[in-house]
Amino acid sequence: MSAKILIVDDEANTLASLSRAFRLAGHEAVVCDNAARALELAQAQPFDLILSDVVMPKRDGLSLLEDLKNAEVATPVVMMSGQAHIEMAVRATRLGALDFLEKPLTTEKLLVTVENAMKLTRLEAENRDLRMRVGKHTMVWSGETMRRVMAQVERVAASETRVCIYGETGTGKELVARTVHEKSHRASGPFVTLNCAAVPAELIESELFGHEKGSFTGAAQRHSGKFEQAHRGTLFLDEIGDMPVAMQAKLLRVLEEGELERIGSDKPTKVDVRVVVATHRNLEQLVDNGGFRRDLYHRVVVFPLTLPPLRERCEDLPALVEHFARQVSTQNGWKPVPFSSEAIRALKEYGWPGNIRELRNVVERLLLLAGDAVSAEDVRMALPATPNGGGAQMRADGGAGPLAQRVLAFEREAVLAELERHGRHITQTAKALGLERSHLYKKCQQLGIDLQNLPARD
Structure with missing residues (x-):
């Protein structure tokens, strides 16, 4: 795998020889002859490795290490010096250097160092990803409906095509996006997510593109946005239909140009990111109503995938129940409890307005209520008082039922x-109810209100 390397040294001959050696080995090399410029470059664009001399005029390599740490630049750094001694190496290590090399350097040693740095970075990313996914849901299905969907996922994952995932809340859109990432050639890169509906409009630009220190009140440190975090990986933008129109124009530019500008900076930063989006809304209708840019629509809806709601894939319910029961039992150290066939039948009769997310919560509730096995009566106790016919409607008469x-x-x-x-x-409804827009979405999910297919009112 090729790497992008920043080489910092005040000797022109060293820069020339090292950059040539890396380029012959298939890597990309960027050279710099002073620490101040190196810091600017490291903040402006992503590198896989920084290789820096220690002894340089003005600011030395150890000072550069401190500056990088203070600027929250996470790129691994390898120090090199022709005047190396143990105290210098110890200090460099304490400041976060990955390795310390003594000049003169051999090409073989350099390439091994780059390979080790890449492996370490990849392992750290995989560990972060695994920690994040502990206890998360995985894709589970057994029926023909989802088999067709997953066949489409397999086909599009191998390409760089942008994917738009449609589906009701709780149908597993993020899981499908992650599957697209894991089956792509970007699988070793990061998978970064942003829920556009959950971020206030005034903060979404900073979340996506980052900001410089002091660029606005509260910006105490430089912040890398989601695009930079997803460099050489996949960025999943959930609920893209709720992104403010003004922000859509800036997103479109990044998708077209492959570069961004942090808030407070006038220097472009190149990014290599595959963007996958999702929404529970009708984007075509939003375009017609002026709520979504037509040019952005054609950029992100290249390959649409539609996830069926749980009520349309009931053949998967037994497998999903088994998966969630095993997962919840393992997480809590509980003894596995079987579900009776009558219990499964009762679960299939429910409309599942919250889809798979609601099913998992109900399974956990059932495992807490059940004795030696989950019965149909347990299911009736765990579900809302009145079943949603076809989708489920909550009891609307205020005169009966628990408080x-x-x-x-x-x-x-x-x-x-x-x-x-x-x-x-x-937005107007949220304002009238005194809620944030993201809170209204959560409240609708809790109440079983499908915002995409609202019921007709008498």
């Missing part, structure tokens, strides 16, 4: 009424 159920029913009616009053405009 918690009555409160939920009242909240559901209040939210639906405001949505209808404001023409189903999410």
Whole structure:
């Protein structure tokens, strides 16, 4: 695997010989003759390795190490010197240097060092990814409906084609995006996510593109945005339909040019990122209504994938229940509890407005309620009081049922009424209810309100 390496040395001959050796080995080399410029380069673009001399005029290599650490540049650094001694090596290591090489350097030693640095970086990324995924859901299916979807995933994953994943909340859009990443040639790179609906409009630019120290109130340190974090990997933009229109124009530029500018900087940063997006909304309708840019639509909706809701793939439910039961039991150290056939049948009869996410929560609830086996009666106790027919409707009569159920029913009616009053405009509805837009989405999910397919009201 080729690497992008920044070489820092005040001797022109050393820069020339090292850069030539790396380029002959298939790597990309960028040269620099002073520490101040090296810091600028390391902040402006991603490198796989920084190779720096220790003894240089003005600021030496050890000072550069400190500057990189203070600027939160995570690129591994290897120091080199023709005047090496043990104290210097110890100090470099304490400042975070990956290795310390003594001049003169052999080509073989240099290439081995680069290879080791790449392996370490890759292992650290894999460990972070594994830690993040502990306890997370994995793709589980057994029926024909999802088999067709996953066949499309396999086909598109091998390409660089941009993918747009459509589906109701809780259908597993992020899992599909991760599967696209893991089956692509970018699998060894990072997988970075951003939920566009959960980030306030005033902060989304910083989250995507990053910012420089002091660029706005509260910007105490330089921050790398999601695009830089996803360099040579995949960036998953969930709920792309909720991105502010003003931000859409800036996203379009990055997709077209492959470079961005952090807030507070006028220097472009090159990024190599595959973008996968998802939404529960109808993007074509948003385009027609002026809520989504047409040019951006054609950039991100190159290969659309539609995930079916759980109620349309009930053949997968037994496998999903088994998977979640095993997962929850393992996480909590519980003894495995079987589900009776009657319990599975009762689960299939429910409408699952919250889809797979709701199913997992119900399975965990059932394992807490059950004795030696989960029964149909356990299922009836764990599910909402009135089943959602075809999707499930919560009990709407305030005069019956437990207090918690009555409160939920009242909240559901209040939210639906405001949505209808404001023409189903999410931002206006959230404002009328005194909620943040992201909180309204969460509340609708909790109440079983499908914002994409709202029920007709009398």
